Amino acid sequence: MTKDTPRQRGRQLPTAEELRIWRDFIETTDVLRSRIASRLQSESALSPGDYAVLLALTEAPEQQMRSSELAAHIGWERSRLSHHLGRMERRGLIRRQECATDPRGAEVHLTAVGAEAFRGSTVPHLRAIRELFVDALTPDQLLAAGEIAAALRAHLDTRQAK
Amino acid sequence: MTKDTPRQRGRQLPTAEELRIWRDFIETTDVLRSRIASRLQSESALSPGDYAVLLALTEAPEQQMRSSELAAHIGWERSRLSHHLGRMERRGLIRRQECATDPRGAEVHLTAVGAEAFRGSTVPHLRAIRELFVDALTPDQLLAAGEIAAALRAHLDTRQAK
DNA sequence: AGCTTTGGATTGACATGTCAACCCGGGAGG
DNA sequence: CCTCCCGGGTTGACATGTCAATCCAAAGCT
Numbered sequence: 001m002t003k004d005t006p007r008q009r010g011r012q013l014p015t016a017e018e019l020r021i022w023r024d025f026i027e028t029t030d031v032l033r034s035r036i037a038s039r040l041q042s043e044s045a046l047s048p049g050d051y052a053v054l055l056a057l058t059e060a061p062e063q064q065m066r067s068s069e070l071a072a073h074i075g076w077e078r079s080r081l082s083h084h085l086g087r088m089e090r091r092g093l094i095r096r097q098e099c100a101t102d103p104r105g106a107e108v109h110l111t112a113v114g115a116e117a118f119r120g121s122t123v124p125h126l127r128a129i130r131e132l133f134v135d136a137l138t139p140d141q142l143l144a145a146g147e148i149a150a151a152l153r154a155h156l157d158t159r160q161a162k
Numbered sequence: 163m164t165k166d167t168p169r170q171r172g173r174q175l176p177t178a179e180e181l182r183i184w185r186d187f188i189e190t191t192d193v194l195r196s197r198i199a200s201r202l203q204s205e206s207a208l209s210p211g212d213y214a215v216l217l218a219l220t221e222a223p224e225q226q227m228r229s230s231e232l233a234a235h236i237g238w239e240r241s242r243l244s245h246h247l248g249r250m251e252r253r254g255l256i257r258r259q260e261c262a263t264d265p266r267g268a269e270v271h272l273t274a275v276g277a278e279a280f281r282g283s284t285v286p287h288l289r290a291i292r293e294l295f296v297d298a299l300t301p302d303q304l305l306a307a308g309e310i311a312a313a314l315r316a317h318l319d320t321r322q323a324k
Numbered sequence: 325a326g327c328t329t330t331g332g333a334t335t336g337a338c339a340t341g342t343c344a345a346c347c348c349g350g351g352a353g354g
Numbered sequence: 355c356c357t358c359c360c361g362g363g364t365t366g367a368c369a370t371g372t373c374a375a376t377c378c379a380a381a382g383c384t
Contacts (some may be wrong), residue, residue: 013288021308027189028311126175134180136317144306146183149190155298
C-alpha cells in the first residue's frame with residue numbers, strides 16, 4: 001500500500017499511513033472506553049473499577065475472595081486494589097475482614113448493597129456495550145476485532161517475557 | 163454465527179460471543195496503551211499527555227497556541243489542559259504568557275527544554291508504536307483496524323449528537 | 325451608566341493510578 | 355532465641371482526570 005522509503009531505515013519506524021491508523025485506533029478506543037464508563041456512571045453510579053470488582057465477587061464462591069486472589073483475577077496491582085477497596089468500603093459496597101486461615105491476609109466480602117448495585121448495573125451496562133460497540137460494527141468487523149485483539153495480545157505477551 | 167435467543171429480547175443485549183470479543187478488545191487495547199505509555203515514560207520521561215501537548219506546540223506556527231485552541235486541537239477539556247499545563251510549566255516544558263490581543267486569554271509557548279524533550283522522544287516513541295502495534299498485525303489486520311476505528315468513531319459521533 | 329450574559333481560563337474537591345516505602349506475621353538458618 | 359528475609363497488605367506522595375464553581379474582562383441590553 002505505502003512504500004517504505006530509505007528515510008525509514010529498514011522499517012524501524014511506521015509509515016505515515018501506519019501512523020494514521022495507529023492514531024485513529026488508539027484515540028477511538030479511548031473515546032469508546034470513556035463513553036461506556038460514562039454510561040455506567042450515570043446509569044448505575046459505578047466506575048469500571050467498581051464493576052470489575054463487583055463482578056469478580058459476585059461470581060466467587062460465597063461471594064468473597066482473598067485480596068491477592070482478587071487482584072490477580074482482575075489483573076490489578078495490589079496497591080491499586082487496596083486503594084480502590086478503601087473507597088468501595090466507604091460506600092458500603094464491600095467489606096474487608098480478617099482472614100480466618102492466615103492472620104496476615106484479608107478477605108473481601110460482597111455486601112448486600114454491593115450485590116444490589118451490581119445487579120442493577122448489569123443490564124444497562126450490557127446494553128451500552130451492544131449499542132456503542134457491537135452495533136457499530138458489521139459481523140465481519142466484529143470477528144476481525146476479535147482477531148486483532150488476539151494478535152495484539154499474543155504479540156505483547158511475547159514481548160513481555162523478554 | 164451465534165443465534166439470538168429469546169432471553170436477549172430483540173438483541174438488546176450482546177450474546178456471549180459478542181461479550182467475549184468486547185472484553186478481549188477493550189482489555190487488550192488497554193494493555194497496549196499502557197505499554198506504549200510506559201515505554202514513552204522510561205525512554206523520554208514524558209507522559210502521553212505531555213507528548214500530545216508538545217506535538218501540537220511543535221507543529222504550531224511560532225510554536226505557540228492559545229489555550230483553548232490547544233485544547234480543541236488535542237480534544238481535551240480546558241480544565242484538564244489547565245491542570246496539565248500547570249504541571250508541565252513546573253517542569254519547564256512550556257511557558258504561559260498573557261495574550262497580546264485578548265487580555266483574558268493565555269498563550270502557551272514551547273520552551274527550549276520542551277522542544278528538546280520532544281525531539282528526543284519522537285524516534286523511540288514511533289519505534290514503540292511499530293514494535294508493539296504495527297508489527298503485531300498482518301497488513302490485512304492493520305487495514306481492518308483502521309476500518310474498525312472509523313466505523314466506531316462514526317457510530318459514536320451519531321450517538322453523541324442525539 | 326448599570327446590569328446581565330458570554331467566553332477564556334483557573335481553581336478546588338475528589339476519583340483514579342503508579343511507585344516506592346512501610347508494617348507485620350511467619351518461617352529459615354545460625 | 356535471634357536475625358534476616360518473604361509474602362500479604364497498606365500507606366503516602368504524587369500524576370492524571372472529571373465536575374462544578376469561580377474569576378475576570380468584554381459585549382450586549384436597557
